[in-house]
Amino acid sequence: MTDLSMQDHGDTIAVLGAGKMGEALISGLLKAGLPAEKLVITERYPARAREMTERYQVRAVSNLEAAKTADTLVLAVKPQDMDDLLTELSPAVTPERLVVTIAAGITTSAIERRLVEGVPVIRVMPNTPALVGEAMSVLAPGSNATEEHLARAEAIFRPVGKVLRLPESQLDAVTALSGSGPAYVFFLVEAMTDAGILLGLPRSVAHDLIVQTIYGSAVMLRESGEHPVALREAVTSPGGTTIAAIRELERHGVRAALLAALEAARDRSRQLAGGQ
Numbered sequence: 244m245t246d247l248s249m250q251d252h253g254d255t256i257a258v259l260g261a262g263k264m265g266e267a268l269i270s271g272l273l274k275a276g277l278p279a280e281k282l283v284i285t286e287r288y289p290a291r292a293r294e295m296t297e298r299y300q301v302r303a304v305s306n307l308e309a310a311k312t313a314d315t316l317v318l319a320v321k322p323q324d325m326d327d328l329l330t331e332l333s334p335a336v337t338p339e340r341l342v343v344t345i346a347a348g349i350t351t352s353a354i355e356r357r358l359v360e361g362v363p364v365i366r367v368m369p370n371t372p373a374l375v376g377e378a379m380s381v382l383a384p385g386s387n388a389t390e391e392h393l394a395r396a397e398a399i400f401r402p403v404g405k406v407l408r409l410p411e412s413q414l415d416a417v418t419a420l421s422g423s424g425p426a427y428v429f430f431l432v433e434a435m436t437d438a439g440i441l442l443g444l445p446r447s448v449a450h451d452l453i454v455q456t457i458y459g460s461a462v463m464l465r466e467s468g469e470h471p472v473a474l475r476e477a478v479t480s481p482g483g484t485t486i487a488a489i490r491e492l493e494r495h496g497v498r499a500a501l502l503a504a505l506e507a508a509r510d511r512s513r514q515l516a517g518g519q
């Protein structure tokens with residue numbers, strides 16, 4: 244995580260749509276040291292705007308004011324709300340602005356078509372661990388975005404985790420894998436906690452055991468450089484407990500279920516591009 248408190252903060256950033264992901268980004272940026280006066284937010288409902296202002300001391304403005312005043316506009320509304328937002332923004336967004344979209348499925352070309360000629364657009368797929376400085380954000384430039392624009396977008400997402408550049412053709416797959424990924428991990432925690440309860444452990448104990456186990460395993464994966472198969476084999480003693488569990492996971496098709504689940508998420512991302 245980059246400490247932003249000692250850096251030059253030329254850009255002002257507007258987060259348009261401060262919902263779950265918008266808030267994770269705002270919170271992560273402030274924790275990384277970005278001064279609150281460099282951030283503004285927009286929200287559909289005044290009550291949510293007030294909540295954000297009270298919680299983070301960031302200013303809430305209208306979409307039009309954000310478009311006229313902020314250097315970078317981060318579009319963080321649901322894909323289904325993007326059309327209305329672009330209708331509102333399009334008269335005010337000039338090529339001096341950088342537009343960053345984090346919406347699943349919405350392509351840079353679809354956004355470029357709705358704005359005046361030449362506006363740089365970058366599509367980013369972050370994830371909610373931005374909240375704790377551990378996001379995975381993948382960036383893809385649109386047709387007007389230069390190296391300088393990519394660097395500006397990376398400067399927003401690097402302080403809240405890792406960043407990677409990929410061609411836009413891979414962003415629907417990225418959305419399925421790392422965009423939605425935290426939900427699969429939380430789902431696994433929920434299911435394993437239930438399993439602990441089935442085996443007679445108190446819920447809070449089961450929860451703590453599995454959270455630390457997932458955390459430790461993630462650190463091992465990141466720091467050892469070992470292949471996950473090698474790490475799993477090291478846990479799987481001959482004739483032991485782990486292989487008894489793995490047999491059940493294979494019998495219930497967990498691997499196939501994950502392949503199908505991620506394909507479904509990728510397909511849904513593609514569908515959202517068509518406004519469905």
Ligand SMILES: NC(=O)C1=CN([C@@H]2O[C@H](COP(=O)(O)OP(=O)(O)OC[C@H]3O[C@@H](n4cnc5c(N)ncnc54)[C@H](OP(=O)(O)O)[C@@H]3O)[C@@H](O)[C@H]2O)C=CC1
Pocket residue numbers: 259260261262263264265285286287288291306319320321322324327328345346347368369370371422423
């Ligand atoms: N949640 C996640 O983990 C991730 C989400 N994304 C993407 O981020 C975007 C937001 O997702 P998420 O945060 O989950 O959704 P949310 O619904 O929580 O957030 C969107 C927010 O935008 C508000 N909004 C809608 N229209 C406007 C508008 N015209 N002007 C200002 N605010 C508006 C919504 O208000 P209201 O509540 O009234 O609808 C809501 O508060 C989506 O496009 C999603 O694909 C990307 C990566 C991860």
Ligand SMILES: O=C(O)[C@@H]1CCC=N1
Pocket residue numbers: 347418422423
């Ligand atoms: O569920 C969704 O559509 C969004 C995109 C990636 C994560 N959440």
